[in-house]
Every structure is written in C-alpha cells, then in structure tokens.
Amino acid sequence: MTSRWIVGGGTYLEQAFRAWQQAHPDDTVEKIDVPQGRDYRFDLGVLDGLNPAQGVMFVAFDERFGNFKRMELMQAAMERGFKLExxxxxxxxxxxxxxxxxxxxxxxxxxxxxxxxxxxxxxxxxxxxxxxxxxxxxxxxxxxxxxxxxxxxxxxxxxxxxxxxxxxxxxxxxxxxxxxxxxxxxxxxxxxxxxxxxxxxxxxxxx
Missing domain, CATH: 2.160.10.10 (Hexapeptide repeat proteins)
Incomplete structure (x- = not known):
C-alpha cells in the first residue's frame, strides 16, 4: 500500500496530519517531524530514510520566516525524488x-x-x-x-x-x-x- 508522509514541524504539521487522516481513513498516513538545529537548519536525515517509490509526501511547515522554510523543505523533498500531493x-x-x-x-x-x-x-x-x-x-x-x-x-x-x-x-x-x-x-x-x-x-x- 502506498504511504502518505506528512512531514514538517510545528502546530501546522499536526493540523495537516489530522486533516489527511480524516479525509483518507483507509490510507496509511504517517506524521514525520523534521527537526531543526539552533541555526534553524533542517535535519534532513529523516527524508533520506524514506523510499520515494513507496509513497507520496506533503510538506507542512507554518508561515514563520516568510514562508521560506516551508519552501526550503519542499525543495529538499523534490530533490530526493518525492512526489508531492x-x-x-x-x-x-x-x-x-x-x-x-x-x-x-x-x-x-x-x-x-x-x-x-x-x-x-x-x-x-x-x-x-x-x-x-x-x-x-x-x-x-x-x-x-x-x-x-x-x-x-x-x-x-x-x-x-x-x-x-x-x-x-x-x-x-x-x-x-x-x-x-x-x-x-x-x-x-x-x-x-x-x-x-x-x-x-x-x-x-x-x-
């Protein structure tokens, strides 16, 4: 079965995850928190542990940093070959x-x-x-x-x-x-x- 990975951080990650679960109760939906260091850089190792061929992804990060951090995480997912829904x-x-x-x-x-x-x-x-x-x-x-x-x-x-x-x-x-x-x-x-x-x-x- 194809997985749906909801990745990101903060309260919006939880909101997006719950929304996906409610809308797709029969699917495998997994919430993945992407940690940040003191310099606010993402630790992308959690993405490297996933196989893009086995699922699709949604990036959930809030409006902090002018919406640029959400875009940064989305671009990192795309560079690794993930399909974004x-x-x-x-x-x-x-x-x-x-x-x-x-x-x-x-x-x-x-x-x-x-x-x-x-x-x-x-x-x-x-x-x-x-x-x-x-x-x-x-x-x-x-x-x-x-x-x-x-x-x-x-x-x-x-x-x-x-x-x-x-x-x-x-x-x-x-x-x-x-x-x-x-x-x-x-x-x-x-x-x-x-x-x-x-x-x-x-x-x-x-x-």
Whole structure:
C-alpha cells in the first residue's frame, strides 16, 4: 500500500496530519517531524530514510520566516525524488476551471471561485473565500475566514491574517503581510507589513 508522509514541524504539521487522516481513513498516513538545529537548519536525515517509490509526501511547515522554510523543505523533498500531493478538504467547494499547484493545502469549508489559481506550496485555511478569477501565488499563507474578492492578485510569500478582507481587483505585492483586521481597498506594495502592534504600515523599500 502506498504511504502518505506528512512531514514538517510545528502546530501546522499536526493540523495537516489530522486533516489527511480524516479525509483518507483507509490510507496509511504517517506524521514525520523534521527537526531543526539552533541555526534553524533542517535535519534532513529523516527524508533520506524514506523510499520515494513507496509513497507520496506533503510538506507542512507554518508561515514563520516568510514562508521560506516551508519552501526550503519542499525543495529538499523534490530533490530526493518525492512526489508531492496537495490536500483539498472534502467539505471545500472548488469551482470549475480552478488550477491548484503541488503541495497546496485547502482547509474545511473554503470556497474557491471559478477560474482562480492557487500556486504551489500555498496554504488556504478553513473558511477562506477566494473570489473568481483571483490568483494566490506560490508559498503564501492565508488564515481562517479571510475574504478575497474577485480578480485579486496576491504575490509570492504573502501572509494574510485572520480578519482581513481584500476588495475585488486589488494587487498585493510579494512578501506582504496583511495583519490588520480590515478591508483592504487599494494595492499593497511589495514587502509591506500591516502589523497589529503598530498604527502605521511598515514599508520596505527595495533597491
């Protein structure tokens, strides 16, 4: 029987593992914690002990380090020849013409509008509504209940926190974090951070 290995770390690893178990009760689903050293480097020896021909893999690591650590672990798995699957919760509503990349997580009761696109290694948590014609690019993290209008473009490595809503047609630049629980009605430049600890957004100017 083909195994499913859910690999990574932190609370999101447990969440993804339980979701896979619930959705595929008849399959062999194994949770594998990939340890990190003091310098936050992954100990990839646990991957080297698995045979890619005997199963498929899902990489589960949270949004820390701007979603880059999840991407790093995904790339390490691919270099070792593992096939990466995406997870779509059975209760999620996926409309026609939706494109979903590898190692994507779509949680319970998420609604994905027709013609939208979710690129690889992106996490869409429970209850998110993604409007038709929208695109969420690679390695993003979208928290529970976020509302995204039609024809929205969200750049790579973005983090959209709970309580955020994005008006139709808005473009969110790469590496941005929308942490204020509000409606965003204008385009967001690259690497802009809306942190609830501050009254003004933090802008990172690129050279």
């Amino acid at each position: 995406s997870f779509i919760h059975p209760s999620a509503s996926i409309s026609a013409g939706v494109a979903i990349g590898m190692n994507v997580f779509i949680g319970a009761h998420a609604v994905i509008g027709h013609g939208s696109r979710i690129d690889y290694n992106t996490v869409i948590h429970a209850g998110v509504h993604l409007g038709p014609g929208s695109r969420v690019k690679a390695s993003c993290w979208v928290e529970n209940g976020v509302q995204i209008g039609a024809n929205v473009d969200i750049g790579t490595h973005c983090t959209i926190r709970m309580g955020a809503a994005i008006q139709a047609g808005i473009k969110v630049g790469r590496g941005a974090e929308l942490g204020w629980p509000q409606l965003y009605t204008s385009d967001v430049p690259n690497k802009t951070v809306f942190d609830i600890r501050y009254d003004e957004p933090i802008y990172t100017h690129e050279g």
